[in-house]
Structure formats: structure tokens, C-alpha cells
Amino acid sequence: xxxxxxxxxxxxxxxxxxxxxxxxxxxxxxxxxxxxxxxxxxxxxxxxxxxxxxxxxxxxxxxxxxxxxxxxxxxxxxxxxxxxxxxxxxxxxxxxxxxxxxxxxxxxxxxxxxxxxxxxxxxxxxxxxxxxxxxxxxxxxxxxxxxxxxxxxxxxxxxxxxxxxxxxxxxxxxxxxxxxxxxxxxxxxxxxxxxxxxxxxxxxxxxxxxxxxxxxxxxxxxxxxxxxxxxxxxxxxxxxxxxxxxxxxxxxxxxxxxxxxxxxxxxxxxxxxxxxxxxxxxxxxxxxxxxxxxxxxxxxxxxxxxxxxxxxxxxxx
Amino acid sequence: xxxxxxxxxxxxxxxxxxxxxxxxxxxxxxxxxxxxxxxxxxxxxxxxxxxxxxxxxxxxxxxxxxxxxxxxxxxxxxxxxxxxxxxxxxxxxxxxxxxxxxxxxxxxxxxxxxxxxxxxxxxxxxxxxxxxxxxxxxxxxxxxxxxxxxxxxxxxxxxxxxxxxxxxxxxxxxxxxxxxxxxxxxxxxxxxxxxxxxxxxxxxxxxxxxxxxxxxxxxxxxxxxxxxxxxxxxxxxxxxxxxxxxxxxxxxxxxxxxxxxxxxxxxxxxxxxxxxxxxxxxxxxxxxxxxxxxxxxxxxxxxxxxxxxxxxxxxxx
Amino acid sequence: xxxxxxxxxxxxxxxxxxxxxxxxxxxxxxxxxxxxxxxxxxxxxxxxxxxxxxxxxxxxxxxxxxxxxxxxxxxxxxxxxxxxxxxxxxxxxxxxxxxxxxxxxxxxxxxxxxxxxxxxxxxxxxxxxxxxxxxxxxxxxxxxxxxxxxxxxxxxxxxxxxxxxxxxxxxxxxxxxxxxxxxxxxxxxxxxxxxxxxxxxxxxxxxxxxxxxxxxxxxxxxxxxxxxxxxxxxxxxxxxxxxxxxxxxxxxxxxxxxxxxxxxxxxxxxxxxxxxxxxxxxxxxxxxxxxxxxxxxxxxxxxxxxxxxxxxxxxxx
Numbered sequence: 001x002x003x004x005x006x007x008x009x010x011x012x013x014x015x016x017x018x019x020x021x022x023x024x025x026x027x028x029x030x031x032x033x034x035x036x037x038x039x040x041x042x043x044x045x046x047x048x049x050x051x052x053x054x055x056x057x058x059x060x061x062x063x064x065x066x067x068x069x070x071x072x073x074x075x076x077x078x079x080x081x082x083x084x085x086x087x088x089x090x091x092x093x094x095x096x097x098x099x100x101x102x103x104x105x106x107x108x109x110x111x112x113x114x115x116x117x118x119x120x121x122x123x124x125x126x127x128x129x130x131x132x133x134x135x136x137x138x139x140x141x142x143x144x145x146x147x148x149x150x151x152x153x154x155x156x157x158x159x160x161x162x163x164x165x166x167x168x169x170x171x172x173x174x175x176x177x178x179x180x181x182x183x184x185x186x187x188x189x190x191x192x193x194x195x196x197x198x199x200x201x202x203x204x205x206x207x208x209x210x211x212x213x214x215x216x217x218x219x220x221x222x223x224x225x226x227x228x229x230x231x232x233x234x235x236x237x238x239x240x241x242x243x244x245x246x247x248x249x250x251x252x253x254x255x256x257x258x259x260x261x262x263x264x265x266x267x268x269x270x271x272x273x274x275x276x277x278x279x280x281x282x283x284x285x286x287x288x289x290x291x292x293x294x295x296x297x298x299x300x301x302x303x304x305x306x307x308x309x310x311x312x313x314x315x316x317x
Numbered sequence: 318x319x320x321x322x323x324x325x326x327x328x329x330x331x332x333x334x335x336x337x338x339x340x341x342x343x344x345x346x347x348x349x350x351x352x353x354x355x356x357x358x359x360x361x362x363x364x365x366x367x368x369x370x371x372x373x374x375x376x377x378x379x380x381x382x383x384x385x386x387x388x389x390x391x392x393x394x395x396x397x398x399x400x401x402x403x404x405x406x407x408x409x410x411x412x413x414x415x416x417x418x419x420x421x422x423x424x425x426x427x428x429x430x431x432x433x434x435x436x437x438x439x440x441x442x443x444x445x446x447x448x449x450x451x452x453x454x455x456x457x458x459x460x461x462x463x464x465x466x467x468x469x470x471x472x473x474x475x476x477x478x479x480x481x482x483x484x485x486x487x488x489x490x491x492x493x494x495x496x497x498x499x500x501x502x503x504x505x506x507x508x509x510x511x512x513x514x515x516x517x518x519x520x521x522x523x524x525x526x527x528x529x530x531x532x533x534x535x536x537x538x539x540x541x542x543x544x545x546x547x548x549x550x551x552x553x554x555x556x557x558x559x560x561x562x563x564x565x566x567x568x569x570x571x572x573x574x575x576x577x578x579x580x581x582x583x584x585x586x587x588x589x590x591x592x593x594x595x596x597x598x599x600x601x602x603x604x605x606x607x608x609x610x611x612x613x614x615x616x617x618x619x620x621x622x623x624x625x626x627x628x629x630x631x632x633x634x
Numbered sequence: 635x636x637x638x639x640x641x642x643x644x645x646x647x648x649x650x651x652x653x654x655x656x657x658x659x660x661x662x663x664x665x666x667x668x669x670x671x672x673x674x675x676x677x678x679x680x681x682x683x684x685x686x687x688x689x690x691x692x693x694x695x696x697x698x699x700x701x702x703x704x705x706x707x708x709x710x711x712x713x714x715x716x717x718x719x720x721x722x723x724x725x726x727x728x729x730x731x732x733x734x735x736x737x738x739x740x741x742x743x744x745x746x747x748x749x750x751x752x753x754x755x756x757x758x759x760x761x762x763x764x765x766x767x768x769x770x771x772x773x774x775x776x777x778x779x780x781x782x783x784x785x786x787x788x789x790x791x792x793x794x795x796x797x798x799x800x801x802x803x804x805x806x807x808x809x810x811x812x813x814x815x816x817x818x819x820x821x822x823x824x825x826x827x828x829x830x831x832x833x834x835x836x837x838x839x840x841x842x843x844x845x846x847x848x849x850x851x852x853x854x855x856x857x858x859x860x861x862x863x864x865x866x867x868x869x870x871x872x873x874x875x876x877x878x879x880x881x882x883x884x885x886x887x888x889x890x891x892x893x894x895x896x897x898x899x900x901x902x903x904x905x906x907x908x909x910x911x912x913x914x915x916x917x918x919x920x921x922x923x924x925x926x927x928x929x930x931x932x933x934x935x936x937x938x939x940x941x942x943x944x945x946x947x948x949x950x951x
Contacts, residue, residue, distance in 0.1 A: 093761065129447075129745070131798070147799075151779075165522075167798045167858075171795075181889045185795070203482065203520050223490040225562075239492075242564075243544055279612060306948045313630075313951075426728065428763070445728060482781075519804035520799065577879055
């Protein structure tokens with residue numbers, strides 16, 4: 001628990017009135033009286049009006065919309081203020097001061113580190129030089145190849161397989177920016193969830209959420225050197241081929257196929273059973289059931305036709 | 318050894334007649350009487366007619382072509398049946414229950430794990446936190462930087478150098494698919510072979526073969542964050558620059574150059590002394606001795622001319 | 635120290651006259667009497683004329699420009715000769731024969747290897763399975779996540795954060811080539827410097843310099859799976875998004891933004907406050923303060939207009 005007065009001081013914000021303790025940050029709509037929250041995107045104004053947060057950081061323009069039960073902190077840049085404060089709530093990662101809980105029917109090899117309170121269930125097989133953080137849950141019959149890293153609070157479903165060198169739960173790439181162009185890290189308090197029968201390829205990286213979870217749903221298979229940004233949701237039975245990249249907060253449906261070196265921008269949706277050909281670049285939401293390709297993205301059939309049209313143009317000119 | 322009746326039960330296939338034990342899977346043309354094989358690609362029908370396999374899985378249409386010495390398993394989807402069975406033949410990876418064989422003239426640093434029966438020859442230098450599987454052979458004067466992972470059965474030739482975090486022998490990205498869109502892992506039984514004087518860059522990944530070997534030939538140099546798919550063959554003295562990707566079963570000749578972020582589709586051939594410029598995307602076989610670029614791929618000289626034509630078009634329109 | 639007569643023998647070059655000992659290689663303009671240097675690029679002829687090197691390797695055409703105080707080695711291919719000799723000056727990496735110097739106020743977790751004479755200052759936090767080479771300097775309040783590798787001689791500034799699996803200081807991708815197409819490794823004698831408050835993403839790779847330093851300046855943030863080539867210089871407060879790649883010797887100004895999967899060729903400059911959109915490919919130097927995109931690169935605003943023009947063309951044809 002942390003006093004609001006102390007937080008305000010760290011963020012260099014004025015704070016008046018009765019002090020209060022908060023446990024951590026949360027988005028407006030998830031916050032309870034133990035949380036502090038913030039409004040940086042005016043689209044979330046309705047969330048502000050109905051928030052249950054114990055305290056909020058808002059810019060002067062939105063002061064009037066703060067519910068009366070909320071303590072108020074006013075900032076010219078609530079996102080930046082939140083970034084400064086996020087560090088205060090961050091725990092020391094990969095803590096090993098407390099015991100872990102490993103099933104006697106699990107196998108743990110040499111030079112493995114498993115953090116405080118983490119659980120490894122029966123039938124799981126953890127190979128050498130793996131590093132597992134604190135409060136991680138590893139289900140049944142999970143196979144973890146050497147030198148994998150799993151950050152704090154991750155949940156690894158039954159029968160998952162993680163190939164060597166993959167990193168599950170690294171910090172998302174999120175910063176607030178000062179007026180003079182410096183970047184202030186937003187400490188990530190969310191986690192990664194792999195549902196059952198997910199496979200992650202060698203040296204792939206899956207960032208954990210700022211708040212909440214980055215989720216890879218049941219039966220999805222991810223190849224080598226793939227990047228999954230923070231707060232993404234990848235639907236069940238999807239296939240993501242090597243060196244593809246998903247920017248933050250993208251949401252893929254079920255049985256989506258992303259070809260090799262394809263990519264998505266952030267904050268978009270891809271419908272069920274969509275296929276993105278190799279190198280396809282998705283920059284806005286697309287509907288399911290179709291095959292896309294190219295950059296800018298079109299239907300793959302169009303992309304092939306367009307290439308033929310260009311080839312004729314080049315021949316004539 | 319595993320009984321056919323047991324395999325059939327696992328694959329939910331009917332099996333009648335005299336039982337038989339098989340040791341593992343193999344492709345039709347490599348199989349002996351101790352192997353079970355399968356036909357999923359009709360182009361391999363000739364291989365079926367002449368196979369020496371002890372047993373085969375085929376679809377009903379091809380039943381008539383199975384040699385009389387083969388036990389027969391009939392499946393509507395032999396590839397899927399094979400995937401289910403492949404798991405049964407998979408051994409626990411990175412086993413360390415038996416001793417390894419390390420030359421007294423080799424150097425092995427802290428926190429290194431070396432699997433059962435693996436050999437490290439004289440002059441080799443293995444740095445901290447490296448994980449080496451079982452039945453691996455590391456030749457003379459090999460340099461392995463920290464946190465490298467080498468999967469079971471790999472063969473690392475004399476004077477190879479593997480930079481930190483590289484993964485040699487991870488499972489290829491191969492699945493069979495059920496009617497309802499689930500992916501069934503094909504357990505990989507092949508390996509990776511690096512011939513002499515190969516260098517692998519930091520955090521690159523080289524998948525092992527389904528059957529047989531992924532081969533990187535003598536003197537080839539691979540940069541960082543490169544992906545080499547299963548069953549690829551990269552010719553001698555090739556150069557593969559950072560973040561390039563080779564899809565499965567591609568075959569490169571000698572002295573091929575792949576520029577940064579270039580890529581190939583699977584199952585194609587690139588001739589000797591071909592150069593692919595940075596970002597070039599190879600989607601079908603190309604002859605050697607030329608410089609290619611662009612995506613779709615053309616001769617690099619054409620790509621440059623075409624860009625100039627487009628620039629003129631944009632100016633006029 | 636190594637005798638010139640021995641070096642000459644290794645490089646298969648003739649050497650006459652008085653012998654001399656040299657300590658290592660250096661570029662012409664940095665060399666002192668204890669160094670051997672070489673001229674392979676005629677553009678550096680002025681550096682040859684004024685070099686303080688104790689010895690130089692030059693081709694016959696440039697013999698006449700060697701200062702009289704320099705010992706002379708004549709080679710048809712000075713770059714190749716240098717490559718052969720570079721191996722002789724290379725020390726065994728990640729040496730742990732001598733003690734390191736770790737602040738009692740630093741935290742070092744399980745299975746960490748720290749090389750000879752390396753320093754870890756107060757407040758730094760090193761997680762499991764990290765491998766740190768010799769003569770590394772880790773400043774104050776540095777956070778190093780699990781399975782990171784830091785090569786010899788790296789300097790990590792105060793308050794840096796390195797996410798799991800990142801590799802700092804791997805050998806650059808540099809080779810000299812023989813007439814018959816073999817590649818001869820150039821051993822890298824430089825290092826990597828991260829200034830203060832730099833963050834490096836999971837499984838990213840930063841190659842060390844051939845000579846001198848690869849430098850990431852203050853406050854720069856690098857995402858996952860990024861490749862930074864040898865001898866690059868990335869200016870302060872830059873942002874490099876996932877899967878971007880910088881080829882060797884590129885120089886970025888301050889507050890440069892490189893989008894996801896973007897890239898640069900080598901030996902170019904990007905001005906302050908330039909932004910490269912996702913997938914942008916920079917192939918020559920560009921001025922700062924603008925937004926670029928596409929491959930070939932244009933202004934991003936042009937790229938968008940050109941795509942619209944192409945879309946109309948495709949509709950009509």
C-alpha cells in the first residue's frame with residue numbers, strides 16, 4: 001500500500017485533502033477503491049464518470065467529470081504522471097526468497113531457477129538453464145526447452161511446449177514522453193497467459209500486458225523469432241509463422257494464419273479464419289475468412305493481379 | 318520397439334493380421350523393415366511401390382499399391398495419423414542420465430549442461446549457461462558462446478563458432494490439421510548438421526529436420542536473428558545476413574548471399590553464387606550467378622529500373 | 635605483445651628488416667607505435683600518410699606513402715591479411731580466471747557467471763542464468779533480466795535495463811574473402827557502450843565494434859528482436875521498434891524513431907528527429923525532422939500518395 005501524498009510528491013503533482021492508501025494502478029473501468037487510475041484518452045471519459053477507483057489523475061479539462069468518491073490528482077500530462085508512478089508499484093522481479101511448489105511428478109533439470117510461490121504441476125518437464133519468475137503457474141505436461149525465460153505471474157496452460165530461448169512476459173514497449181523528448185518507462189503490471197496446447201518457437205518473445213493479460217488461446221502454434229506485443233490476444237488454433245510481428249493490443253480471431261515476416265499494426269482486429277500471406281502488413285482491422293497479402297494490404301488475389309499489371313506496365317515503359 | 322497394434326490403437330486405425338514391432342518412422346524411400354512409413358503426397362507413389370518399410374499408412378485409394386511385405390494401416394488422413402504416432406517415438410529430450418564424453422583438452426565453463434553420450438572434442442571452448450542435448454557431437458576447436466542451446470543429435474563440425482543465444486536444432490514448425498482446425502504436432506526425429514568452419518550469429522535459430530538433417534555446409538556464415546527452417550540445406554561458403562529467413566526444405570547452392578531481412582518460401586532451390594539483395598523475397602527456384610531483389614523477386618537490375626519507372630509515373634500522375 | 639616476424643609468417647607475407655613487437659591492431663588514425671594497422675580503402679590514404687602506427691600492411695601501389703617510422707608489410711589484399719592476423723590478437727572470451735568486483739549493494743541471482751575483473755556497481759540487479767564476460771563495467775541501478783549475455787569489455791551505463799535473452803556485444807558480421815570464395819573471420823576487438831537509461835528488448839542483439847565502440851546513447855529505448863550491427867551509433871532518446879535492423883556503421887541522430895521491421899543499410903546517417911515508419915527501408919543518408927516510409931524510402935506522405943495513385947492505376951487497368 002502506498003500513500004497518495006507520497007505518490008503525488010513523486011509525480012510532482014499538488015495533492016490536497018485527506019490522504020489515502022492505494023495498492024496499485026488499474027484502468028478506470030477495472031479499478032476499485034484500492035486502485036489509482038488515470039484518464040489520458042478522452043474516448044474513455046465515460047469510464048471516468050463511472051469509475052470505482054480510489055483516486056484518479058486527470059488533466060484540468062476533465063476535473064469536473066471526476067466522481068465525488070475519488071481523490072483527485074491534476075496533471076498536465078496524466079499519462080506521463082502515471083509512468084512516473086508505475087515504477088513505485090513495481091516489485092523486484094524474479095524474486096526467489098520464498099519457496100516454489102514443484103510436483104514430485106515434474107522433472108526439473110540443472111541450473112534452473114524457479115521464483116517464489118511458483119507452481120509446476122505433474123508431468124511437466126523443465127530443461128537446463130531455464131529461468132522462471134515468481135508467482136508463475138505451469139500446468140500439467142508442459143515441456144520447456146533450455147534457456148527459456150518466463151517472467152513473473154505468467155500462466156502456462158496444460159500441454160504447452162516452449163522451444164529454447166523463448167521469452168514469455170518481457171516488458172511491453174511502452175513509454176510516456178516528456179516535453180523535451182525523453183522517454184519514461186511504463187512499468188508493466190500485467191502478465192502473459194498461454195492456454196492449453198500452445199507451442200512457442202525458439203527465441204520468440206511475448207510481452208506481458210501493461211494491465212491485464214496478453215493471451216495466446218488454446219492450441220495456437222507460434223514459430224521462431226516471432227514478436228507478440230503487449231496486450232495482444234491471439235485466438236485459438238492460430239498459426240504464426242517465423243519472424244512475424246504483432247504490435248501491441250492487436251486481437252486475432254481463431255484459426256488466423258500469419259505468414260512468415262508478416263506483421264500487424266497495433267490496436268486492430270483480424271477476424272476468424274483470416275490468412276495473411278508471408279510479408280503481408282496489416283494496418284487496419286480486417287474481416288475473417290479471407291486471404292490477404294501485400295503492403296499496403298489487399299486481398300492476396302488482388303495482390304497477385306496487381307503484380308501482373310505492374311509487370312505489364314514495366315514492360316511497356 | 319513398438320507394436321503395430323499399439324500404434325494403430327493410438328492413431329484410432331483398424332489393424333488386422335499378424336502383429337509386428339517397429340523402431341521408428343522413416344520416409345518411404347529410406348525405410349527398412351524396422352520402420353513404419355506413410356504416403357500423404359501422391360507424387361511419392363513410386364516410393365510406395367518400392368519401399369522396404371515394415372509397415373505403411375496409406376489412404377484407401379492407394380491400398381492397392383502397397384508391397385506385399387508391408388503391414389498395412391489404412392487412414393483417411395495418413396499425414397494426421399503419422400503426426401499422432403510421431404509423439405510415441407519421441408524420446409525425452411536433453412536427457413542427462415548417462416555420462417558425456419568431454420576431451421580433457423576442451424574447456425567447459427560454469428552452469429553448462431551436456432546430455433547423455435554427447436562428445437566434446439579437443440580444443441573446443443564452451444562458455445557459461447550453454448545447454449547441450451544428448452547424443453550431440455561437437456568437433457575440434459569449436460567455440461560456443463554463452464546461453465547457446467544445441468538440441469539432441471546435432472553434429473557440430475570442427476572450428477565452428479556459435480554466437481550467444483543461438484538455438485541449434487529446435488523443432489521444425491510442422492503440424493497436421495484435423496477437420497475441425499486443430500493442429501497436431503509432428504515430432505521431429507531428424508537433426509542439424511553444421512559442417513566445418515560454420516559461424517552462427519547471436520539468437521539465430523536453426524530447426525532440425527523432420528527426418529534426416531538440416532545441413533549448413535562448410536564455411537557458411539550466418540548473422541544474427543536468422544531463421545533456418547527444417548530440412549533446409551545451405552551450400553558451402555554462403556552468407557546469410559541478419560533477420561533473413563529460410564522456410565522449410567529450401568536448398569541453397571554454394572556461395573549464395575542472402576541480404577538482410579530477405580526470405581525464401583519453402584521447397585525451392587537457389588543456384589550457386591546467386592545473391593539476394595536485402596529484403597528480397599524468393600518465392601520460386603532461381604538459377605545461380607545472378608543478383609536478385611524485390612518482392613515479387615526480379616533481377617536486382619530490373620528492380621532498380623522498375624523503381625525508376627514508378628518514380629516517373631508518380632511524378633506525372 | 636607479438637613479433638612482426640611471427641605475424642608476417644601467419645599472414646604469409648614477406649618481412650625484412652629489424653623485428654618489432656606490437657600489442658594489437660588499430661585503424662590508421664588511432665594507431666600508436668604499439669599497433670599494427672592496414673590500408674584497404676584508398677579513401678583513407680591521408681590517414682596512412684600521417685599514421686603513428688608501428689607497422690602497416692599495404693598493397694604494392696601504396697608502398698610509397700608509408701611514413702618512414704613504420705615497419706612495412708606488403709600484401710596483395712591487406713584486408714584479408716588483417717583478417718588472418720586479427721585472430722592472433724583475440725583473447726579467450728568470457729574468461730573467469732580472475733575475480734570480479736561486485737558491490738555488496740548489488741544483487742546477483744543463481745547461475746550467473748561474471749568474468750575476470752568485471753565490475754557491478756551498487757543497486758544493480760542481475761537475474762538468473764545471466765552470462766557476463768571479462769572486463770565488463772555495469773554501472774549503478776542496472777537491471778539485467780535472466781539469460782542475458784554481455785560480452786567482454788562492454789560498458790553498461792547507470793539505470794540501464796536489459797530484457798531477457800538480449801545479447802550485448804556479439805561479434806559483428808565481418809569477413810574478408812579469399813579468391814576462391816572462402817570467408818575469413820575478422821575478429822572484433824571493439825566493444826559495446828550503452829549510456830545511461832538505455833533499455834534493450836528481449837532477444838535483441840547488439841554487435842560490438844571491429845575497433846572502437848558500438849554506442850547506444852542516453853535514454854534510447856530498443857524493443858524486442860532488434861539487430862544493431864557493429865560500429866553503429868544510435869543517438870540519444872531514440873526509439874527502435876521490434877524486429878528493426880541496423881546494418882553496420884550506421885549513425886542515427888537523437889530522437890530518431892525506427893518503426894517495426896524497418897531497416898537501414900550500412901554506413902549511412904539519419905538526422906535528428908527523423909521518423910522511419912514501420913517497414914521503411916533506409917538505403918542512403920537522410921536528413922532529420924521528417925517522416926519517411928516505404929522501400930525504396932520516400933517521405934511517408936509521398937508513400938501514402940503513391941499508394942493511392944497505384945490503387946487508381948490498378949482500378950483502371
